[in-house]
Amino acid sequence: MVTERELETVELNINMGPQHPSTHGVFRMVITVDGERIVDVEPHIGYMHRGGEKLSETMDFRQAIGYQDRTDYLAQFLNEQAYCMAVEKLIGLEVPERSEYIRLILCELNRVTSHLMFIGAFGIDLGFFGTSFTYAFRERERIQDIFEEVSGDRLMYGYFRPGGVVWDVPDNFVQRVREVLPYTKQGMRDLDLLLTENEVLIARSRGIGAMSAERAINWGLSGPMLRASGVPWDLRKDQPYSLYDRFEFSIPVGEYGDVYDRYLVRLAEVHQSIAIVEQAIDQLPDGPIMPEKMPRKLRAPVAEVYAAVEGARGEYGIYIVSKGGDKPYRLKIRSPSFCNLSALKEMTVGNYVADAVAILGSVDIVLCDVDR
Amino acid sequence: MTLLALDYDIENPWLDAVLGLLVIVLLMTVMALTLIYVERKVAARLQMRLGPMRVGPHGTLQTLADAIKLIGKEDLRPASADRWVFELAPFAIFVPAFLGFVAIPFTRNWAISFLDLGLFYIVAVSGLSFIGFLMAGWGSDNKYALLGGMRAAAQLISYEVPLVLSLLAVSMVVGSLDLREIVEYQGRVPLFVWQPLALFIFIAAALSELERQPFDIPTAESEVVGGPFIEYSGIRWSMFMLASYTNLFIYSLLGSIVFLGGWDWPLGGREGLWLQLVWTAAKAGFLILFFIWIRFTLPRLRIDQLMTFCWKVLIPLAFLQIFLNGLVLVYEWPDVFLLLTSGAGLALACYIVYRSVRVEPRGVRLVPAGRARLPAATATAEGGSGA
Amino acid sequence: MIGILRGMYITFATMLRKPVTIQYPDVHRGVPQRDRAFPLLLWDTAIDEPFCTGCHACERACPVECMTVTMKDNPLHAQGTSKRRKIVDQFWIDYGRCMRCNICVEVCNFEAIAMNNTWAGHELSKFDRNDLVLDLDQLLSQHKQGKIEEWVAE
Numbered sequence: 009m010v011t012e013r014e015l016e017t018v019e020l021n022i023n024m025g026p027q028h029p030s031t032h033g034v035f036r037m038v039i040t041v042d043g044e045r046i047v048d049v050e051p052h053i054g055y056m057h058r059g060g061e062k063l064s065e066t067m068d069f070r071q072a073i074g075y076q077d078r079t080d081y082l083a084q085f086l087n088e089q090a091y092c093m094a095v096e097k098l099i100g101l102e103v104p105e106r107s108e109y110i111r112l113i114l115c116e117l118n119r120v121t122s123h124l125m126f127i128g129a130f131g132i133d134l135g136f137f138g139t140s141f142t143y144a145f146r147e148r149e150r151i152q153d154i155f156e157e158v159s160g161d162r163l164m165y166g167y168f169r170p171g172g173v174v175w176d177v178p179d180n181f182v183q184r185v186r187e188v189l190p191y192t193k194q195g196m197r198d199l200d201l202l203l204t205e206n207e208v209l210i211a212r213s214r215g216i217g218a219m220s221a222e223r224a225i226n227w228g229l230s231g232p233m234l235r236a237s238g239v240p241w242d243l244r245k246d247q248p249y250s251l252y253d254r255f256e257f258s259i260p261v262g263e264y265g266d267v268y269d270r271y272l273v274r275l276a277e278v279h280q281s282i283a284i285v286e287q288a289i290d291q292l293p294d295g296p297i298m299p300e301k302m303p304r305k306l307r308a309p310v311a312e313v314y315a316a317v318e319g320a321r322g323e324y325g326i327y328i329v330s331k332g333g334d335k336p337y338r339l340k341i342r343s344p345s346f347c348n349l350s351a352l353k354e355m356t357v358g359n360y361v362a363d364a365v366a367i368l369g370s371v372d373i374v375l376c377d378v379d380r
Numbered sequence: 381m382t383l384l385a386l387d388y389d390i391e392n393p394w395l396d397a398v399l400g401l402l403v404i405v406l407l408m409t410v411m412a413l414t415l416i417y418v419e420r421k422v423a424a425r426l427q428m429r430l431g432p433m434r435v436g437p438h439g440t441l442q443t444l445a446d447a448i449k450l451i452g453k454e455d456l457r458p459a460s461a462d463r464w465v466f467e468l469a470p471f472a473i474f475v476p477a478f479l480g481f482v483a484i485p486f487t488r489n490w491a492i493s494f495l496d497l498g499l500f501y502i503v504a505v506s507g508l509s510f511i512g513f514l515m516a517g518w519g520s521d522n523k524y525a526l527l528g529g530m531r532a533a534a535q536l537i538s539y540e541v542p543l544v545l546s547l548l549a550v551s552m553v554v555g556s557l558d559l560r561e562i563v564e565y566q567g568r569v570p571l572f573v574w575q576p577l578a579l580f581i582f583i584a585a586a587l588s589e590l591e592r593q594p595f596d597i598p599t600a601e602s603e604v605v606g607g608p609f610i611e612y613s614g615i616r617w618s619m620f621m622l623a624s625y626t627n628l629f630i631y632s633l634l635g636s637i638v639f640l641g642g643w644d645w646p647l648g649g650r651e652g653l654w655l656q657l658v659w660t661a662a663k664a665g666f667l668i669l670f671f672i673w674i675r676f677t678l679p680r681l682r683i684d685q686l687m688t689f690c691w692k693v694l695i696p697l698a699f700l701q702i703f704l705n706g707l708v709l710v711y712e713w714p715d716v717f718l719l720l721t722s723g724a725g726l727a728l729a730c731y732i733v734y735r736s737v738r739v740e741p742r743g744v745r746l747v748p749a750g751r752a753r754l755p756a757a758t759a760t761a762e763g764g765s766g767a
Numbered sequence: 768m769i770g771i772l773r774g775m776y777i778t779f780a781t782m783l784r785k786p787v788t789i790q791y792p793d794v795h796r797g798v799p800q801r802d803r804a805f806p807l808l809l810w811d812t813a814i815d816e817p818f819c820t821g822c823h824a825c826e827r828a829c830p831v832e833c834m835t836v837t838m839k840d841n842p843l844h845a846q847g848t849s850k851r852r853k854i855v856d857q858f859w860i861d862y863g864r865c866m867r868c869n870i871c872v873e874v875c876n877f878e879a880i881a882m883n884n885t886w887a888g889h890e891l892s893k894f895d896r897n898d899l900v901l902d903l904d905q906l907l908s909q910h911k912q913g914k915i916e917e918w919v920a921e
Contacts, residue, residue, distance in 0.1 A: 733771075
């Protein structure tokens, strides 16, 4: 009789390489597998590094807006908001109220589109083969049409500037947003029917990759991953910025921190964002969009500043060190995807190979955000 | 062989065989090409898209264009791959699909060969294809392929058991393995009325044998990117596709003959062989559309969940179905007891699927933020700005 | 089972809806007025010369340094027909580097540059990368022919 210890098994190294349909970008995972159980995961990043932080040192504060779009390319307005808040804090500009409202509305709509993208891609990772993706993108396209009418571009908006926004919204902006929101709610209902109570999806995502609240805080997670683990921390509530204090909304908080909870938290966040947009659209005031005492050239004092927003993926922060002049000396981006991804090994070891894909999908990384 | 309503016996057995071969090959190829197009169009409509539109009117020539492209591709073989195993794997998957067509009766008089053990033959032959997956997985000298091949072999072997058992339950009721007699038994009432649980098990097992969602883990596109077929290109890869769609057609035909009444219900066909053919094809088409519908609505199960579903859910239910059939047949209870017992079994199956995942309901709790947090004094101070 | 049946219901209901695909290139969706494709230079039809004076403002402001500008004395000013003392001599924009950030339009004092907001601005595929560097005549041609109605923010 051969006992189990005498049978020699070999651990396979599987390379989910940079080119893979489900690694959300050029991301490489080297997985060591014993049968079907994962023993070790080694993530390799850096394939998308373009030197965005260094390039921002060579251009002044207005020119660098273009690069801020391109870090987290699914939640661009939130990136621009963080950058503009940092520069405004540094230089001491005051943003007029209409601009603050416009920024807030666009940021929350951008959060909706980012989460819609997550829901679509999540379905594909689990095997839906396209159905959830097209449903989510239908609604996303409608909102992106609004963004195109406001800023002129479908993906890299470049619409915010330190001090306000670059030009005013078109006249039919309020009416367009009110037109689109019912469609978004209908789309969310469709996705809910398709995904949330689907037994196969629940079987694939419950109990997988669970993080307790204490471990989530220790690993530095933020955003929906932290809230799914049970920690009610949201920068809009705990370190309020912009005008979030004027609206009634809630923060969805999960319980177990597994893949299913993260999906549910993001689903609920979409509804909360829609509620904020509805309230803000009703309150949109008239007025100027740039401060009156706007300097022609933005010059910063010798100072350091850090500003963070609640991005779609977590806490997105910009840290600027300025030595005077009109260019930053050092611009550092605290990207949420990078910090969330660092916990990948902890969540994945011990699960099956198929679960690794589901867990990676639930972290909701954007590779340009990880690598900058 | 009786074919094309000619109803004569061809003297020379070799000529007979060659004609039969020609019919099968033509039928298979045309059906596979058509089915690929139909699947793409129906899938697109389920996803709010249009599907192929540019090649030919409404994209009808798309599959032909794909076939021409695949024929023109280079036939790659990894240098360290085991040559004969690698090259013979597509044939090992393709040929059992061919052979299955031999015993299927399309109408009362049309089949390549009327076998007394038709059901047994079809199940036996279509179960041979798993060796091709193993050969493809091993012969490719690629870890992804090996992983996919092992998964495929495990899945295919496991799900043959519920497939066979459900068909066995049906043939117990009918009393014969001959497909013609099974159809004629359903003259007034089709068998899915009497045996709904067997139909459920058959559909689940057939989906798994066809490697479609929710059981498509061997070729999981977003994980191991093609599984055992990852190293194949060109015409060899297209043979896998062809075999897959041919199997789809065979299982749909089998399902329509055994459970939906074939050419008989509700026409009670004695005449009109062409009408019978159309009717059988329509029922098979209904099942095909159902399979496509399921494919684009469900994600895929993990390999261990797949195995659990087979061995712990489907096989006990299949045995239960056989046991209940045996009770009803031995004690000669009226047929409606078949419906009652099998229907109760189906309700049990649905309950098991329902309960296995929803142990406790899940939701998120909402923590209020924004204005709700602020004391009332500050709120009224800002209320003026909202006008 | 219920979740699966709900999913099947919604996919079936979707099949009965109209598909949302727009079949490009047979059908071109309308682009909004503010659409930002690539920058173009504007032609002053009243005086028959470009608006651009070659002042280098956009060249300095461009984050990716995709423009090259030179200026010359304006012959029409010597004649007295034009108020512009200098006029642009040569102007190259490398569309391959341009990131369409709109800063060049913002800093221009003469409203001489605008973003192309037609479909022609998006359908710019070339076989050779060097063909993406456009010179003055190519940049002026579309507005000269009256093909675009540019939108420049006030």
